Amino acid sequence: xxxxxxxxAKLHAPAVGVWTDVRPEPGDPRAERRYGELLEEVRxxxxxxxxxxxxxxxxxxxxxxxxxxxxxxxxxxxxTERIRFMTNALLxxxxxxxxxxxxxxxxxxxxGGRLELGVAAGGYAREFDLFGVDFxxxxxxxxxxxxxxxxxxxxxxxxxxxxxxxxxAPPRPVQDDIPIYLGGGAPxxxxxxxxxxxxxxxxxxxxxETKFAELWEDGLAPALARHGRSLDDFRxxxxxxLWVSEDPERDWNLFYRDAIEYQxxxxxxxxxxxxxxGVDTDSDTPWRRETMLVDTPENIVRRLKDIRARAPYHQxxxxxxxxxIGHERAMAHLELVAHKVVPFLDG
Numbered sequence: 001x002x003x004x005x006x007x008x009a010k011l012h013a014p015a016v017g018v019w020t021d022v023r024p025e026p027g028d029p030r031a032e033r034r035y036g037e038l039l040e041e042v043r044x045x046x047x048x049x050x051x052x053x054x055x056x057x058x059x060x061x062x063x064x065x066x067x068x069x070x071x072x073x074x075x076x077x078x079x080t081e082r083i084r085f086m087t088n089a090l091l092x093x094x095x096x097x098x099x100x101x102x103x104x105x106x107x108x109x110x111x112g113g114r115l116e117l118g119v120a121a122g123g124y125a126r127e128f129d130l131f132g133v134d135f136x137x138x139x140x141x142x143x144x145x146x147x148x149x150x151x152x153x154x155x156x157x158x159x160x161x162x163x164x165x166x167x168x169a170p171p172r173p174v175q176d177d178i179p180i181y182l183g184g185g186a187p188x189x190x191x192x193x194x195x196x197x198x199x200x201x202x203x204x205x206x207x208x209e210t211k212f213a214e215l216w217e218d219g220l221a222p223a224l225a226r227h228g229r230s231l232d233d234f235r236x237x238x239x240x241x242l243w244v245s246e247d248p249e250r251d252w253n254l255f256y257r258d259a260i261e262y263q264x265x266x267x268x269x270x271x272x273x274x275x276x277x278g279v280d281t282d283s284d285t286p287w288r289r290e291t292m293l294v295d296t297p298e299n300i301v302r303r304l305k306d307i308r309a310r311a312p313y314h315q316x317x318x319x320x321x322x323x324x325i326g327h328e329r330a331m332a333h334l335e336l337v338a339h340k341v342v343p344f345l346d347g
Contacts, residue, residue, distance in 0.1 A: 012346075014345055015314060015316075016050055017054055017086070017315055017316070017317035017318075018054065018318060018320040019055075019056065019317050019318060020053075021066050022072070023323050026262065026324070037327040041327070041334070042080055043079060045320075048335070048338035048342075049338055050083060050342070052116070052317060053084070054085070054239075055086070057069050057089075059130055060126065069087045070087065070103040070104060070106075070107045073111065074103075074106055076111075078110055080111075086317075087117055088181075089181075089182075091120055091127065092119040092120065092122075092141065092146070093138045093142065094127060097145050097152075097160075098160055100117075101153060104117055104153065112174060113175045117149070117178055118180075119183065120182065121138040124271055125272075142182075142192065146182075146196045150180060153177070154176075154177060156169055156172055181197055181198060183202070185200075185203070186219075187218075187219050190223045194223040194229055195227055199234055199235030200220065200236060200237070202215055204238070204239075205263075205287070205292070206292060208240050208292075208307060209291070212311040216236075216310065220236065231314070235314050236313045236314050237313060237316070238307070238317070239316075240319070241260060242319070244297050244300050244337050244340065244341055246296060248294050248295050252294055255325065257289070259323060264286070297341055297344075301341055301344045
């Protein structure tokens with residue numbers, strides 16, 4: 001990666017986005033209350049200087065994790081005016097590809113052209129069993145699926161007619177070119193993202209200051225150089241849990257450690273193997289406040305700048321509410337990040 005390419009992402013302050021899975025608080029069976037709170041949260045985010053509102057999905061789980069992103073985004077698009085929406089990420093091998101294209105078009109129309117489509121291969125074999133899809137074929141399915149949805153979104157036709165003939169996929173979206181991003185950070189994923197998409201959306205929970213630098217230096221920068229691309233035409237978004245507080249130790253002990261523990265243990269249960277959910281240690285508690293982005297506003301600003309100096313991301317998307325945080329805390333946190341972090345990320 002040339003120095004001028006590395007610097008290109010630094011010409012402007014990074015964008016900041018927020019991320020949700022819409023799960024109710026543990027023990028609360030009333031999803032309708034959580035979705036009502038979501039409307040308040042997205043309307044607030046729309047008024048604050050956040051660029052992106054991201055969603056995510058899981059299937060066949062018991063805790064209310066969002067299963068259907070594009071219908072939700074279509075509804076949230078009507079309830080907002082400015083903020084962009086991103087699936088982060090839609091599990092492409094599990095969805096009928098024509099349905100993805102058609103639902104994405106409707107979501108783009110209802111949001112007035114504010115959709116960004118993040119897709120991923122998926123990592124939990126049990127979900128593939130649920131949908132009757134061979135887990136071992138997910139890489140192949142991603143390659144084929146990306147070409148399919150790209151054609152549908154750009155050209156307005158899909159090659160799913162008799163003998164592979166093209167069939168229309170109307171109506172046309174607002175955007176001529178709905179961005180497509182890939183989730184994940186493995187070398188094969190990064191190479192696929194650079195070859196076939198508009199950007200990448202990797203996640204790290206526990207050690208973002210080291211992991212994103214390694215991802216950039218060892219994976220993404222070489223892939224961009226290998227395929228003749230740069231950060232001028234490829235968007236690099238990092239995704240993290242993040243909690244800003246004037247007293248981070250207090251919040252960590254009061255509720256945030258419980259939130260992270262809940263999140264991680266659910267993922268580990270679904271995966272059936274702790275090593276499959278981003279943990280490189282045998283420790284029973286891989287989460288440590290000192291290595292996670294749980295800090296004061298001033299330190300969060302400094303640390304996000306330090307990450308960007310080593311991994312020149314365009315946007316950071318943070319999980320603003322996971323179970324154990326609650327609605328009122330989440331709303332106050334959005335305000336705090338908007339006023340004490342976002343304006344100070346330039347430079």
